Amino acid sequence: MHLTSDVVVIGGGIIGSAAAFFIASDPTFDGKVTVLEKDRSYKSSSTTLSAASIRQQFSTPENIKISLFGIEFLRNISEHLALRDGIQSASDLDIGLQEKGYLLLAGGDGQEVLRNNNAVQKELGADIGLLSPKQLGERFPWMNCDDLSLGSLGNQGEGWFDAYSLLQLFRAKNKELGVEYIYDEVVELKYNHNKISTVTLKTGQTIQGTAFINAAGPAASNIASMVKINLPVESRKRCVFVFHCRNQITNCPLVVDNSGVYFRPEGEHFICGVSPHENNDPENFDYQVDYNLFDEAIWPTLAHRVPAFESIKQINSWAGHYAYNLLDQNVILGTHPQIDNLYFANGFSGHGLQQAPAVGRALSELVLHGNYRSLDLSVFEFSRILKNTPVKELNVI
Template sequence: MREKVVIVGGGVIGSSVAYFLRAADPTVEVTVIERDPSYARSSSALSAASIRQQFSTPLSVQMSLFGIEFLRAIGERLAVDGARPSIDLHEGGYLFLATPAGVTTLRDNHALQTRLGADIRLLEPGALMKRFPWLNVEDLAAGALGESGEGWFDGYGLVQALRKKAQALGARYVADDMTALIRDGRRVTQVTTASATVYPCDVLVNAAGAWSRRVAAMLDIELPVFARRRSIFNVSSPARLEQCPLLIDPSGVYFRPEGQTYICGTSPGADNDPDDLPLDQVDHALFDDVIWPTLAHRVPQFEALRVLHAWSGYYEYNVFDQNAIIGLHPDVENCIFANGFSGHGLQQGPATGRGVSELILHGRYMTLDLSMLGFDRVLENRPFVEKNVV
């Protein structure tokens, strides 16, 4: 009998799982339930769509190293009937800046990243000024620049390419909302949707992103993942910044080129970051009070900026340790969680899809061991903290 896998959520995580499952074993019956096939509210489509290796944990670095390998080969990997998708990958690099207070952490992270094979260069203020003459370095102690393997791409294009390839391989996508789960002891046996359709399942994958907590609650499981709104601003400026990377200021404010313009943003303070804020609203006060003054200080030419467009999307924010939760929960033996990426789900989607498919097909991880991201650490209060959350 064919094994039935039901995936709740058809964004980058769910579609990556569907793709890797069907690519590895065409006998597995894969159903992806995605309530909004337009992806209008999807984090995958609304993010700044970037990839980096500059993380503070070895596993995050390794996941994104596979991510860039996957993105570079996407035309070949995800081609359908000879049509090769493109996601406009631009390896412009990340530039993390540090003041004297943060330089030790920057150096420690750099040593870790380069040991694992990431192409990151540590630059002193003089080298930063020479490389980026438009940059104000007066209060900086160093910067870490991704020379290759880091940059930005079309996030919506990646989701669509994964979805279309998964469908071409035989995965079924259902435009519906999951409304109930039926359990028999420690197993989920059925998934019911708003259309009153029932889907039997041997394995359930929770890939519901910012709404994954609702899925977990149906299993009486407390998932520490919340929808945290993040606003992104597209701005114009007369500034022409040569060789501009995606720059992360020590304050957490970031910007990167977007054609002839720039996009920028930052996370609000912890005391002003509630859950489930409406996505049709943008935090313009955050731009006026924090982002613009920071950009004008770091790049004096940015004193003249004009907001062209702004939007908001959700981080599926893991409040426990800002790292993904991937794997089984001890109370439910056939539900796999893939949630809480806290802003780096797009770049870690390929590694997650591969790992979850291995867990389903083989009962263990075969390539990159993701067990450190398992649910046990939450239950045992063992945070696996990611410090480089942007």
């Protein structure tokens, strides 16, 4: 079977679905959008397996602006993703947004980075406060602050939410807007000179298109290789552990220890994780949980930072994948000089879910108008990869 579509989105997770939404809802667009997703269940999707959080605490101005737009989008989700027939209830549009903040902790040699980042964040309008060890102890009496020099806390605009619910809302709205989801795997991109003409699926179906978006997450480099483009994005496994604490810990934000270990409340329990050391973080596509990571790296840190966590019980876990940008852990966004109708949105390195609204809007502007109109994200264009000039983000979690 041969189909045609004005825009073909490869990847139906949060990035691809957000891009489809902003394109299909643009009043100047009257064409067809097709989204291709190989995992109908989304059980292995980076979107659904993420820790599902949003923060303003970045060091790069563009990342901060992306999240400022993102939090407003999430706060006003019903204005964007409610269906026109009005049959949804309030609970249908509830993504469980909890604006309880991020708390980034610094030891003796880390406070200068937090202070410098805070100056940039506040200048751009992010409500981030700095707390001394004494203030930290007063506000969070359950926390050991003896070896801390500073804490950076989001007073608003930061927290966590239900990733699966957000994805389902995007998909439902897209289908109402006429977006077609096809559950199949891309195996070939046919191109002549500097343009892709057709995508071939595993079932043999072909789709002819005008514009193509690579939103394939950890598999993005495979899509790029089909047009002989080297995309420096690898799949890196990240494990999330759920634990129960018998002692009551109140007023707990998402805490990022100075060691890199993070934890936050999740209902009556907590979730936690840490990125492996760069020397022990190979490309990985399996979903096996590394329990040694919890036993050897995470639990000792939790027990040190929160004495009540000495007697916790680990009760659940899962593994997902980052689409890890080897150059600078920031998104690679826009076209490549070699193929001018293939748009990249890859290498978020753990930031994709929270950046999806702004990046989806940016992609729609590039595809439909040829330039950014809302927020200039040209700092993330492919040329920096070709020139090996990283945009270094200091706050990668």
